[in-house]
Amino acid sequence: MSLMRSHEVGVRYGGSRILRDINFSIDRGEIVTIVGPNGSGKSTFLRVLIGAQTPSEGRVERAPALRIGYVPQRLSIDYTMPMTVARFLALSGNSDRTQTAVLLQRVGIADRANRQMIDLSGGEFQRVLLAQALLREPDILVLDEPTQGLDPPAVAAFYRLIEECRQELECAVLLVSHDLHVVMGQSDRVVCLNGHVCCEGTPTAVSAAPAYRALFGLDTEDALALYRHHHDHLHPIESNP
Amino acid sequence: MMLDNFLVRSALAGIAIALAAGPLGCFVVWRRMAYFGDATAHAAILGVALSFAFSLSVFAGVLVAALVMATTVSRLYGGIYAMDTLLGVTAHAALAIGLVAVSFLSGVRMDLMAYLFGDILAVNTTDLAVIWLGAMAVVLILGVRWSALLIATLNSDVATAGGLDPRREQLVLTLALAVLVAVAIKVVGALLITAMLIIPAAAARPFSRTPETMAAVAAIIGTLSVLGGLAASVEWDTPTGPSIVAFATIVFLVSNIVMWMNRRRRLSHLR
Numbered sequence: 227m228s229l230m231r232s233h234e235v236g237v238r239y240g241g242s243r244i245l246r247d248i249n250f251s252i253d254r255g256e257i258v259t260i261v262g263p264n265g266s267g268k269s270t271f272l273r274v275l276i277g278a279q280t281p282s283e284g285r286v287e288r289a290p291a292l293r294i295g296y297v298p299q300r301l302s303i304d305y306t307m308p309m310t311v312a313r314f315l316a317l318s319g320n321s322d323r324t325q326t327a328v329l330l331q332r333v334g335i336a337d338r339a340n341r342q343m344i345d346l347s348g349g350e351f352q353r354v355l356l357a358q359a360l361l362r363e364p365d366i367l368v369l370d371e372p373t374q375g376l377d378p379p380a381v382a383a384f385y386r387l388i389e390e391c392r393q394e395l396e397c398a399v400l401l402v403s404h405d406l407h408v409v410m411g412q413s414d415r416v417v418c419l420n421g422h423v424c425c426e427g428t429p430t431a432v433s434a435a436p437a438y439r440a441l442f443g444l445d446t447e448d449a450l451a452l453y454r455h456h457h458d459h460l461h462p463i464e465s466n467p
Numbered sequence: 468m469m470l471d472n473f474l475v476r477s478a479l480a481g482i483a484i485a486l487a488a489g490p491l492g493c494f495v496v497w498r499r500m501a502y503f504g505d506a507t508a509h510a511a512i513l514g515v516a517l518s519f520a521f522s523l524s525v526f527a528g529v530l531v532a533a534l535v536m537a538t539t540v541s542r543l544y545g546g547i548y549a550m551d552t553l554l555g556v557t558a559h560a561a562l563a564i565g566l567v568a569v570s571f572l573s574g575v576r577m578d579l580m581a582y583l584f585g586d587i588l589a590v591n592t593t594d595l596a597v598i599w600l601g602a603m604a605v606v607l608i609l610g611v612r613w614s615a616l617l618i619a620t621l622n623s624d625v626a627t628a629g630g631l632d633p634r635r636e637q638l639v640l641t642l643a644l645a646v647l648v649a650v651a652i653k654v655v656g657a658l659l660i661t662a663m664l665i666i667p668a669a670a671a672r673p674f675s676r677t678p679e680t681m682a683a684v685a686a687i688i689g690t691l692s693v694l695g696g697l698a699a700s701v702e703w704d705t706p707t708g709p710s711i712v713a714f715a716t717i718v719f720l721v722s723n724i725v726m727w728m729n730r731r732r733r734l735s736h737l738r
Contacts, residue, residue: 258696278627288736296628304622307497316619337552371641 228253228295229398230275231291237270244270246422248284252366257392257399257412260280262419262430265443268402269299271369271378271419275400292366295359295397298372302428303343311346311354318361332362356384360391369401377387385412426428468706470592478697480590480598484573484651485689486664487602491687492664493645497620500640501665502542502551506558507644509661510536511652514563515582519572525582526597526649529705533645541641562657582719585708594653601650603641612639613723615700617678624664656709662712663689670719673726685686688718 228251237245245267262268274286276294303309310389315326315368330336333353338346343436346354352372359367367388373381389412390397416432418424424437470476495504511529513536518528548556569579581589590598609616619626619636626633651660665686667689668681675681696711 273624276628278622278624294628296623296625298624299623301622304497304499306669306672307620308672308677308681309621310676313677313679314621317614319614386705397692 227444228281228287229292230400231287232244232275232281232284232454233287234284235281236330237267237274237419238282242248244265245274245281245317246283248419248423250275250417250423251304253366254398255392255396256414257389257416258401259413260417260419261404261438262424264439266420268419269370270367272400272402273440273450276368289365293362293364295364295367295371297355297367297372299361299374299402301351301355305344309343310339311335311341311343314343314354318358320361324359326357329360333357334383336367349380352376352384353400354388360395363395364397366398369399371402371404372462388412393457420453469663470595473588473590474588474697474701475590476590476595477587477697477707478685478694480595480654481587481693481697482601482690483595484654485693486645486686487605487643487647488651489667489684489689491605492666492668492685493671493678493682494609494616494620495644495661495664496641496668497678500644501661502558503537504644504661504664506540506554506561506649507533507537507641508652508657509558509562511657511660512582512649513561513568514565514649515652515657516572520568523578525652526601530645530649532561533648534642537641537645541637558719558722562664564616567601581656582652583656584656585652585659587654587707587711590653595699598650598654601646604648608639608643616640642698645708649713655711659708660710662715666712666715666719667692670715670722673722684691688715688722692718 231251232248234317235245235248235250236243244298250271255384260268260271268280274281275288276284276296277288310324310368311330311376312394313437315330327336327339330339335350335353337359338350338354343351343354356369356372369388373384376384388399388401391397413429415426415430417426418432418435418438418441420441425435425439475636486512495501510532512530514532515521515525516528517532518525521528523657536557543553543557566579578586580586582649594702613681614630615626616636618629618632619633623633626636647664648657648660652664655663667685670688671681671684674684692711697707699705700707700710
């Protein structure tokens with residue numbers, strides 16, 4: 227059975243419609259990547275799936291007692307809150323010291339356990355967030371743009387790590403990304419989102435799909451086409467009638 | 468008996484408030500709820516007027532007013548006004564309306580200053596029992612929900628994904644704040660309750676590496692401030708509530724100067 231499933235989900239903010247008619251599901255062990263331009267509702271859709279945002283239309287089902295490991299796009303710690311990496315990781319509810327040490331080793335920040343969270347670099351911070359999500363021993367790992375602030379080798383290493391974790395934990399992975407080429411290679415399925423589902427399928431099928439190529443301006447050699455969005459009329463985000 | 472001494476009663480009442488205000492004040496600082504604390508505390512004056520008008524106990528009247536204020540503000544949030552505007556309106560409205568309401572209570576002889584700035588020296592044994600009960604209830608509820616409150620403070624989406632309800636954690640803090648205001652009004656008064664929440668917590672920050680140490684250090688600094696302020700007030704015949712807050716402020720200054728000097732020393736080592 228699916229871990230998470232959305233049925234005809236739509237979200238409105240005030241007068242504008244952010245998402246509409248989204249049918250989606252993800253099974254145990256699957257890696258699914260959601261791609262889409264800025265403002266296409268990717269993060270909103272993730273928030274609907276984890277239950278942080280109530281959809282205006284449709285419904286969301288989650289498997290009973292589903293354990294979600296969520297890595298948000300941004301987590302800002304107020305300077306007034308002292309927080310070491312070790313203490314932050316223990317907030318996951320898993321206080322197993324050996325497991326924590328092993329995980330820190332694997333994400334490559336074993337020497338940072340006693341550092342303050344606010345003193346970490348962007349890349350280190352992302353890895354702590356991933357470690358925190360993994361310590362929950364999740365059924366599904368939900369990652370919102372997890373590789374921002376990482377350089378290309380670190381991005382590749384990050385995805386290798388996620389792939390390893392999927393095999394060990396047998397969890398599903400749902401991620402939102404801009405790093406189209408790197409991610410797509412390891413995904414079982416890619417969903418191209420722009421307010422609604424433009425197209426979905428295997429990475430190769432999606433990258434060849436006209437809707438996907440139009441959305442990202444890949445069918446033209448003119449670099450400016452990326453910004454002109456003259457194909458965007460195919461899938462405009464509707465305003466409230 | 469020891470409790471027959473008014474200074475002992477005052478010190479014990481102040482310590483109870485400091486022990487609860489330490490950890491609660493940390494959340495007020497971390498979540499930037501200082502204005503929220505002010506609004507809740509100012510509503511207490513309205514609560515005092517209510518309790519005199521309907522001959523309720525002051526604790527009950529203040530608790531109700533603080534709860535109504537805190538939940539109203541939480542509900543109104545998300546409209547066209549920013550949170551600080553909303554709180555600026557409600558905090559001062561509650562204070563002004565409270566003061567007007569008190570003036571209508573012509574038959575009642577009441578010392579308004581005692582409720583604005585506290586009258587810790589007048590705490591009797593019944594008050595002391597209520598203050599400890601309320602303060603320990605706050606400590607208990609914060610202790611039970613500690614991890615959940617921390618996660619909800621860090622990121623509400625992470626909290627939701629972990630099966631928590633961030634709105635419930637917000638409600639826990641709102642309730643705790645209302646209870647603390649109700650028991651602290653006799654000790655430091657409506658105008659200085661927020662100071663007892665924020666100043667010890669802020670003074671504790673430079674000495675702390677984890678949220679737990681910050682909460683504990685804040686409680687200790689609060690306790691020292693109560694004792695120091697009380698001693699100063701006996702020695703120089705100054706108003707007690709303001710003396711306690713002034714003492715806490717001195718600790719805050721010293722702690723920040725120490726931090727600043729430490730940082731400079733570290734930097735000069737690096738050079």
